Ligand SMILES: [Zn+2]
């Protein structure tokens with residue numbers, strides 16, 4: 001079976017023997033990406049009766065009210081909880097506790113209506129309470145909808161927890177196309193990050209013999225390419241462009257599920273983004289949308305690839321930083337650390353220390369092992385902070 005030719009809605013409950021020698025599996029029961037797909041929700045929820053809907057004060061207005069009314073009309077017993085926040089809702093101990101307190105004990109299924117934070121909170125509660133959850137996406141802003149991990153802020157630092165697949169993912173392009181522009185930029189940035197995450201995975205395979213799957217890498221690459229081909233339509237909110245963006249984000253999540261961790265979708269560009277985010281959190285400051293930082297991180301890591309490759313040929317295809325930068329420029333999204341408020345010292349230190357965020361082999365670690373990371377950090381920092 002050629003997984004790269006399978007349509008997204010057929011990637012549900014899929015299990016196949018791959019040429020990499022492993023069996024890949026997706027536990028998602030339903031995926032619906034189309035105009036008006038919210039109407040499929042009652043159908044997907046047929047095996048359940050008591051539904052607990054989770055929204056925040058923004059997503060409640062955008063889609064939550066509609067979802068609750070739709071389910072009540074169809075005879076479901078619906079209870080709900082709405083998080084109230086003036087800025088970003090933080091997926092931390094407080095939010096998790098709030099959700100546990102509000103969760104009715106007879107809940108059959110949780111329906112999250114939102115994007116990254118609501119999805120991460122619902123997934124964690126679903127995992128811990130053994131209750132399936134469905135996500136109704138409200139913004140194409142990150143690739144976590146179909147994955148199995150929950151990045152949470154615990155003790156003011158970002159930690160990623162293994163959790164579960166959603167039971168179903170609903171991505172209604174009529175709703176997604178109206179998401180704030182920054183969230184569209186973030187979604188594209190998270191996809192663009194695959195340019196460097198896939199290269200890191202390949203590099204690690206070549207240098208350290210880490211397991212690698214050509215098929216899954218090709219699957220993610222194909223989804224990214226389709227999204228890049230539709231780049232011009234994203235900021236114009238054209239339905240086809242929004243559809244290819246959200247499909248790429250969901251495929252990236254499915255790919256992580258196939259591998260069993262985030263390797264295909266997260267490399268050094270994510271480590272930089274996490275470093276910047278943790279730095280802001282530790283000072284009690286607001287941070288950028290995850291995908292916006294990842295997009296910038298991807299440009300920076302592409303530059304690093306270039307420098308390392310000049311010092312010692314890596315023998316693999318490496319990303320072209322001007323190509324990556326150009327795509328962000330065409331979209332109108334931030335492309336440099338200055339544009340997203342990263343100070344010179346934080347930026348310099350992030351290149352030196354982001355590899356400590358998790359023990360994953362990336363170009364940052366390789367440059368460090370070659371003894372050229374400091375010089376590269378100085379060079380890239382002086383390029384931006386003249
Ligand atoms: Zn494989």
Ligand SMILES: [Zn+2]
Nearest residue numbers: 142143190294
């Ligand atoms: Zn990401």
